[in-house]
Amino acid sequence: MALKATVFKVNLQIADMDRNYYQDHQLTLAQHPSETDGRMMVRLLAFIVNASETLSFSKGLCVDDEPELWDKTLSGEIDLWVEFGQADEKWLRKASGRAKVVQLFTYGGRSVPIWWKQNQQALERYQNLTVWNIAEESVTAMEAFVGRNMALQVSISEGQIWLSDNETSVLIEPEILKDI
Numbered sequence: 001m002a003l004k005a006t007v008f009k010v011n012l013q014i015a016d017m018d019r020n021y022y023q024d025h026q027l028t029l030a031q032h033p034s035e036t037d038g039r040m041m042v043r044l045l046a047f048i049v050n051a052s053e054t055l056s057f058s059k060g061l062c063v064d065d066e067p068e069l070w071d072k073t074l075s076g077e078i079d080l081w082v083e084f085g086q087a088d089e090k091w092l093r094k095a096s097g098r099a100k101v102v103q104l105f106t107y108g109g110r111s112v113p114i115w116w117k118q119n120q121q122a123l124e125r126y127q128n129l130t131v132w133n134i135a136e137e138s139v140t141a142m143e144a145f146v147g148r149n150m151a152l153q154v155s156i157s158e159g160q161i162w163l164s165d166n167e168t169s170v171l172i173e174p175e176i177l178k179d180i
Contacts, residue, residue: 003033041142109136
């Protein structure tokens with residue numbers, strides 16, 4: 001019998017001064033049985049920094065030719081394609097051809113610089129690709145917020161992301177390895 005996804009409800013209040021975006025979002029996150037809490041929180045962080053009324057999670061790990069997070073136009077064109085981890089260059093090439101903007105959120109501590117050194121030259125040619133790295137300490141700190149029902153407040157200013165609930169606040173400063 002296959003394991004089922006764990007469902008998380010997130011009440012998210014976003015104040016993004018960098019983009020002048022101020023909105024509340026009610027999200028349902030499905031965590032695949034093979035997905036860690038840290039990876040799920042990186043997916044939530046990617047939603048936070050790209051939040052819009054049309055941004056949505058796809059079927060994710062269950063579908064091969066869709067990103068896990070995307071923003072599509074009403075006509076079905078993909079404005080934003082978001083991937084996670086240390087993605088394969090061929091997969092990012094495919095994404096870059098299908099979407100206006102592609103973002104990759106890497107995490108994993110010491111393995112990221114090794115992956116980046118091996119892939120940087122190939123990835124530099126994709127003009128619509130941004131690569132973010134989330135430090136291992138930030139991923140670990142975000143895991144403290146994980147609960148079946150989360151109420152989180154986010155403040156973004158000058159690239160700094162403050163994530164908090166009623167008890168804890170965490171500063172997240174993503175490193176941009178490659179920008180558009």
